[in-house]
Amino acid sequence: MSRRGGPAEALSVTDLTVTHPGPDGPVRALDGVSLRVERGGALVLLGESGSGKTTVARTVLGLPGRGAAVTGSVRLDGTDLLTLDERALSRIRGRRIGYVPQDPTGSLDPLRRIGPQLVEVLLRHRISAGRRAARAAVPDLLARAGIDEPERIARSFPHELSGGLRQRAAIALAVSCGPGLLVADEPTTALDAVVRSQVLDLFQSLRSAHGIALLLVTHDLAVARRMxxxxxxxxxxxxxxTGDADQVLSRPAHPYAAELVAAEPGGRP
Structure with a gap:
């Protein structure tokens, strides 16, 4: 069922092609990519380095790169983002689409404490009525991201936190405005196995508790299996x-997908 009669998908990408200028002529980074992410659902975009998966994520965010030529459609709740100007896109990024980068320093200001960074986002997107209300919301947002001591973390600078806590703080920033879609680009690459599992559990919890759709980019088959x-x-x-995880990772139909699975330690096909 779609919400309020709208489309069933939070994200619908159709025939997306991205071409970059190159010294020897145009370079096609994406060639007719189509995908869907249902409301509250998840899609893992799996591929090796250079496969184009990060270009998909950045184009969904309206950041395909300088000079890029983009065709096709990227619809968020039915609105084609490719038809919007930068001002409109800047209102959508953070408010309706949350972004979790591979390196949390990409979204955290190293010179500012975590709490004030969250307050700024809440005020910029007019989620809180004022600074006092925004400050009061910070501990709950950090706790929602699985942080046990939210008041202490709110007073901390990013460099004072472990890698896992920095990533959780980045996730808190990404979901602070209640987006319908969360784009996570290799969010567990720099984490150890235990923390990686905890972060993936957090994504699942956010989906089930708040109905957030998730587009997760990874090269790691273990992450894909876990999700x-x-x-x-x-x-x-x-x-x-494209298919259900069990099917694609156990009985891949495409020879290249079978090669990826076979190259995994303990891979079967």
Whole structure:
């Protein structure tokens, strides 16, 4: 069922092509990519480095790169983001689309404490009525991201936190405005196995508790297995196979997908 009669998908990408200028002529980074993420659902975009998966994530955010030529459509709750200007997109980023980068320093200001950074986001997107209300909301936002001592973390600078806590703080920033879609680009690469599992559990919790749709980019088959749901496998700017995680990772139909699974330690196909 769709919400209020709207589309069933939070995100619908159709025939997306991105071309960058190059010294020897245009370079096609994406070639006819189509994908869907349902409301409250998850899609894992799986592929090796250079496959185009990060370009998909950045284009969804309206950041395909300087000079990029983009065709196709990227619809968020039915609105084609490719038709919007930068001013409109800047209102959507953070408010309706949350972004979690591979390195949390990409979203955390190293010179400011965590709490004031959250307050700024809440005020910029007019989520809180004023600074006092925004400050009062900070501990709950950090606790929602699985942080046990939210008041202490709010007073901390990013460099005073472990890698896992920095990533949780970045996730708190990404979901602070209640977005319908969360884009996570290799969010667990720099984390150890235990923290990685905790962060993936957090994503699942945010989906189930708040109905957030998740587009998760990864090269790691272990992460894809852990997330479950649906997987889209990318190669050379194209999606070559899409399906349920169990099917794609146990009985891949495309030869390249089978090679990826076979290359995994303990891989079967």
């Amino acid at each position: 479950g749901g649906r997987i889209a496998v990318m190669r050379d700017g194209r999606i070559i196979e």
